[in-house]
Amino acid sequence: MKVFLHFLKPYWKMSLITLIVVIFDVVGALMIPTITADMINIGVNGGTIEQMIQKGLFMLLVTVLSGLGALLGSWLCAELSSRIGKDIRDEVYDKSLAFSSSDFERFGTGSMITRTLNDTNIIQQAFVIGIQMIVPVPFMCIMGIVFAFNINKDMGVLVLGAMFLVVLVASFIIKKASVIFSKLQKFLDRMNVVLRENITGVRVIRAFNKEPHEQERMNKSFEDYAKASIKANQLFSLLDS
Incomplete structure (x- = not known):
């Protein structure tokens, strides 16, 4: 920060x-x-x-x-x-x-x-x-609660309780997602390394007939990143719902 x-x-x-x-x-x-x-x-x-x-x-x-x-x-x-x-x-x-x-x-x-x-x-x-x-979320929460209490006290209490529940769920999801994003960073670095090696060494790869092996390496790096990214997006979709 x-x-x-x-x-x-x-x-x-x-x-x-x-x-x-x-x-x-x-x-x-x-x-x-x-x-x-x-x-x-x-x-x-x-x-x-x-x-x-x-x-x-x-x-x-x-x-x-x-x-x-x-x-x-x-x-x-x-x-x-x-x-x-x-x-x-x-x-x-x-x-x-x-x-x-x-x-x-x-x-x-x-x-x-x-x-x-x-x-x-x-x-x-x-x-x-x-x-x-x-x-804007804190301002929306505070103003929404104030407006709700002005209209009806019970409605204000209901909005306050719902906000507290959302904060708890969001904190849990963010804590879980932060670990996944740390892994995503490593997977992204790995993808860049594999892609660079394949581009710069394409002649050597063809000369020694290593295309299947390099294709497997590339697919593995892409799959690892995709799985972690899908898992992170699933967590945030849970929060949105």
């Missing part, structure tokens, strides 16, 4: 604006059901058409502002992600220039390729997902 904050520090103003925009979008999304409930109450209690129109216009305004916030938040997240990815790749490249031959042998070419390409892409994706999906 400290390393990530190091790359995020030059863009702290842009990050703050992004958070504000995302929170604004969340507030708008939560206000729509509340305004709808108010309109229903006005209709049931015999309110005037003018009150309904006022609520409808207010709902339209909130919807437009919330939509603009969602679009602006997505653009800012993508811009921040691209800038952070560029800085990370520059740092990795500059650091690799200082490596000795023994350092390269210790890390391995496949690992270096993974760090420069795939790992940076994962960091960028995690940043976008974190800003757009993870960061």
